[in-house]
Amino acid sequence: MNQVIDRDDRLSSLEAFAATSAASGPALPATVPTQYLEERKVGAQNVQVHRDETRVLQKLAALAAAAGDDWYYRFPVKNRQKGTTDYIEGPSIKLANDLARLYGNCAVDVRVQDLGSSWLIYARFVDYETGFEMTRPFQQAKGGSRMGGRGDDADARRLDIAMQIGTSKAIRNVVVNSLQTFADFAFDQAKNSLVEKIGKNLVGYRDRTVAGIENHGITIDRVEAVIGKATKDWTAPDISRVIALMKGIMDGMSTAEETFPSREQPKEDTKLGDFVAQAKTGDTVNAETGEVTDASTDQTQQTQASQSSSQDASSGAEDATGGAATQEKGPSAADAAPPAPKTEDEYIAYANAWIESATSGEERKARWLREKPMREAAGVQADAAKALETKLKEKAAPQKK
Template structure:
């Protein structure tokens, strides 16, 4: 027995090395008891000193409109289908929670799924006066536009953004809207400004978006306008809300300004579409005026079926062209299948077309066979 080894005395009076058998359970029970006592004390204090609704409403309004920059951070906007979706941001939600008082707020990442490529966060708001708790869960994808998994640092950043959104939703879902509606309207008025400062504010907004790599043309398209001169006072809250969402991480540039495919070019397929073998064995039908000489079998996979008449091939033995993007995606799927086991890889490989097999690294066919 070493000099510093822990000992305890048994019921028989013997000295035994190590901790008692029930030490872990006792420690866990103590932690639970301390947490319960802490919450009980907070509830008792909240009920002894209840909040003043009027004071909370006035304080929220005062802080949200303290200056122009604070007001800009209190609103977010996301363009959706040519019509922006606006609302209070996480910054305004934090002001609301702080001035509403007698509450506990928190957020945490509860799940990171590297297979399905998403991170899930949970936000909680506990009103200590009414003893009512509200939770909110938010998922964010952790893959890039090509379907590849983000690195660890970016997964952490995405998790933090998901926590901010979940926290905001929990707060706004628990605090009555009547408490913060007037403050939100006042924030929009401050952000809109007046006609005298409109030109300067438009230029400043374009410079702010430029730091995220966003061009004026992308902004015009998102707002549904033709140029800078069409940005009015009504557009300014939306414009600054979009910038606030990018700045706080509530939205990404790819989500806010999705790139449209070039005219005549099919949109890029997802990683799942590249790696999912077709199950039917029949042949696809094309219109008479577009039907190629050799129609493509369905089990040639989506990559071959969308290659067009000039590159179509039969599943039995063609060598149609595969784009670099498709080849990279197929290689990544192949690596995942190998990790799952050779049987899973062989079943997946059997459903590929000859063109898709040829696009894989040279060792893949041998391993599959």
């Protein structure tokens, strides 16, 4: 009973004290919890220094001459429909940062949401003069970075690098899309300035580019295959392309193998390829020479051989009645050319036979190239073809005495 009275007395005293304090002291503002991705209304603002678009373009042109390849990137992508390699190029994050700074009276804001295995990064661009706003989301995988080294802190460093990469891409995307005309102008100016700069010292840039390629462990023949010219014939635009491609590798946009594929596979003889391309399913192959015979022609020849064999058999029977046979027998069905292999196992057995029986190394090489469509039609897998090709090279190699 006493505990209840004491508690009531204390509550009454506290209420009286609170009422006195509220009456005598200043009123405190109520706090409202804010949302992480809150909507902010900006609208057009009065600014002290208005933007001059003409001067912005002039400044971009001047800065592009110094920035050069730092303002754009280039990397290859495979076009599976056409079976070709296309190239994607565009403004870099450095161009986006400089563009926003030179454009002025604007702001870029970034907010991040953690989705577990990835981040959803919202980048917003605001133009204070016009009130224009644009928000673009960008999803970045947490495993999107291979850099970070080794050690106990490697995973944390990779996570941080992946986050920074995603943030930079989100900022670049929103700035470039908000200021598309200015970004395109700066991009073209940077490319043209680099070509012009290279043109003034073509030999020096060519030598430095080749040295940089070799420092990355890339053989020069792979680069020449992509450019389509020998190193000595590279022009200023060619060297500019190589520099941009190398920058794409260093920035992690693509790998060296994707940008400059290795050239391990030998080129096929065009004439042999055209000849073999005419082979159809059901065609036959000469076991001695590897030559392919058209299916219809082979069928006609087999029919003729069968008829001839029948006639010869009849003649032989008649000769046997009269004594000794006087006519030679025609080719039998067993002597006809064997059918082309239709499965991987059939081709392996077939190829092993002619590899062993061939007498010339050049003959083996030519026949191997000739039979590429045959291997594809039989469904020969890469590992099986590799084993056969290794055996062929061993047989074709000159034997040491």
